[in-house]
Amino acid sequence: MKERPLEPEFVPAAKRVPKAKAELKGIAAYPGIRGTVKFFETEGGTLVSAEVWGLPFGASPCACRVFGFHIHGGTRCGGNGSDPLAGAMSHYNPRNCPHPCHAGDMPPLFGNRGYAFSAFLTDRFTADEVVGRTVIIHASPDDFKTQPSGNSGEKIACGIIEKIGKK
Numbered sequence: 001m002k003e004r005p006l007e008p009e010f011v012p013a014a015k016r017v018p019k020a021k022a023e024l025k026g027i028a029a030y031p032g033i034r035g036t037v038k039f040f041e042t043e044g045g046t047l048v049s050a051e052v053w054g055l056p057f058g059a060s061p062c063a064c065r066v067f068g069f070h071i072h073g074g075t076r077c078g079g080n081g082s083d084p085l086a087g088a089m090s091h092y093n094p095r096n097c098p099h100p101c102h103a104g105d106m107p108p109l110f111g112n113r114g115y116a117f118s119a120f121l122t123d124r125f126t127a128d129e130v131v132g133r134t135v136i137i138h139a140s141p142d143d144f145k146t147q148p149s150g151n152s153g154e155k156i157a158c159g160i161i162e163k164i165g166k167k
Helices: 007-015
Strands: 020-026 034-042 045-053 069-072 116-122 134-138 155-163
Touching (some): 020 134
Antiparallel strands (some): 020 155, 034 045, 134 155
């Protein structure tokens, strides 16, 4: 049986109103971080697009800024003195899979002078499954092997995923 290509729906999906979105804001130490993560449903899975500004970056030509990017299981972006985003909790992992197979493990964000854009298709979750959860940007890239969180460092930005349209 020949599989149907995803291209016909992939491009139009990004032109529709997303099913859910998260508005990202940096913690107090990174107040300039802002961004939006959108979740679109397609026949092939969930199309996730992220656009972020204000990420930290270095001036040297080899300053490689790569950031961990995950959905976390918590439902709030608040925290405490030692972890300003403790309410985000750990990676979203409803099936108890080992890292990097958590449903919330997403491709890293590659910074470009403080800006990042990413779009990818996933079958690990639907938009409805992650509504109310948090999206987190980490200060370091995920190594995709260290358990349970990929050694991705400090949580520097957070947003709560909200359903778009009818509640």
